[in-house]
Amino acid sequence: MLIPLLTSPGSIARCQQQGLRYVVAWAPKDSIFQSPLDQLAHQNSTQRTQGQAARYSTRTRIAQSPVLQTTGSSTLFDLKNNNNTSRSAHGNSIRALSTEAANPAASSTTTANNFNNTSISSNGPKAGTFTATSPVRQRRPNYIRDFEVPADMSRLPPKFGDNQHIDIDEAMWQQLKSVVDTIHHKAPIRYAFAYGSGVFAQKGYDSKWEKHKDMLGDRRKKPMVDFIFGVSHPQHWHSLNIQANPHHYSMLGKLGSKAVAMTQERFGAGVYFNPFVEVNGMTIKYGVVSIDTLCNDLLNWDTMYLSGRLHKPVKILLDDPRTRLSNQVNLFNATRVALLSLPAKFTSEELFTKIAGLSYLGDFRMSIGENPHKVQNIVKAQLSQFHRLYDPLLANLNNVTTLREGHLEQDISPLVRSRTFQKLPPKLKQGTLYRYHSALSKAGVEIVKEEGQEIQSVATAPDLDKYLASTVHSIVQIPAFSQSVKGIATAGVVKTGKYGLEKLGKWWTRSK
Secondary structure (H helix, E strand, O other): OOHHHHOOHHHHHHHHHOOOOEEEEEOOHHHOOOOHHHHHHHHHHHHHHHOOHHHHHHHHHHHHOOOOEEEOOEEEEEOOOOOHHHHHHHHHHHHHHHHHHHOHHHHHHHHHHHHHHHOOOOOOOOOOOOOOOOOOOOOOOOOOOOOOOOOOOOOOOOOOOHHHOOOOOHHHHHHHHHHHHHHHHHOOOOEEEEEOOOOOOOOOEOOHHHHHHHHHOOHHHOOOEEEEEEEOOHHHHHHHHHHHOHHHOOHHHHHOHHHHHHHHHHOOOOOEEEEEEEEOOEEEEEEEEEHHHHHHHHHHOOOOOOOOHHHOOOEEEEOOHHHHHHHHHHHHHHHHHHHHOOOOEEEHHHHHHHHHHHHHOOOHHHOOOOOOOHHHHHHHHOHHHHHHHHHHHHHOOOOEEEEEOOEEEEOOOHHHHHHHHHOOOHHHHHHHHHHHHHHHHHHOOOOOOOHHHHHHHHHOOOOHHHHHHHHHHHHHHHHHHHHHHHHHHHHOHHHHHHHHHHHHHHHHOEOO
């Protein structure tokens, strides 16, 4: 703030020595005294903090000198105008302060009279006049909305990321939304989506279920629906949710929200699951993750535990601009990896199969208890949703051309593939380069050191798809396994066994 600097004894003396009569100080409106009462309060607080007679007298002499003319956000100081009017006005202010100290009840009347006589004018601002203008406070936009697409997405371009919002059956949508609203009412959620066979159909399960339902139960007709909830502060969220829904948690919940949040963030992929929870007549499993962890995985593919799930169609129930932007980057990265693994000409189904299979590389559940045809079943049953998700992205890629219905062609020139590889997530790019160098070393081939040539060399390597798949496998493997082990503690032994039995049932009744 400039005004206290200009009213210090040294600064005024220097200005007078240089022959300056007027000094203009620019400061924000709300930092200038808006009214006489504001000025008096400021003088009162300033004098009480000084405490020394010498400083008080110095400030008194300084205050007698300037005549303030307030216009907009600038203040004009007359450094040589020491007339009797300013002295008398200052004397009235000092007397008002003395009266306030002696008789607080009469302070407001005395202050108002003094300033009415000296500085308040009804004909507009003049010398010595202060105009009272209250600051305008702008409402802070709230991007957490209790419906599908927030009304205020002003931080993103119009219709940005609309491809992520996929239509589903209206009755299912209302039921999913009611579940989120019930939990969101007690423990606020920033971002939520539902996914899996409970929301989107998957091929591969037929009437064989009727043959085995006595052994596995009749849950196949009413499958468990999976949710992911992104929250701002996990410990606080779990604290609220434990109070509202203690039956959602296993014995770990009895240790408190701190133990739950610590287990969530320090082990596995940063997600805490509560399975087999009944909400509004629907059996659900919901995972809780912090927005920071979620967005970091979407951008960098640190674990691919959540970014892989969002490679496939999901139903977004609560949207968030930061997550929407991060997920758009995630979808572009998945498209680039698939393109680098495909030949010059391919079909849209081949592209979607590559994308959908990324998150299952390295997942041990694919070999134990999971349907081995799961990726193909997802793509075939949800082909229209995949088109909705990825067609707008393909239209923005200059290296991809649509030939006819369902057939595409890409530019596989070294320059284009190098640029595509360069835009991959850092962890994936570094891991692929490492495996490429290892392969060259085993073959006794000299490794290119120049960065540009090195990128072009790996981007055009015949076995690039194998290097990419091996790197994705290493990223997914450990978090997927540790997250499953963590599920035993977070869900409890009974629910974990129940969940495993259900998975085995799906595996047993799959289509051959």
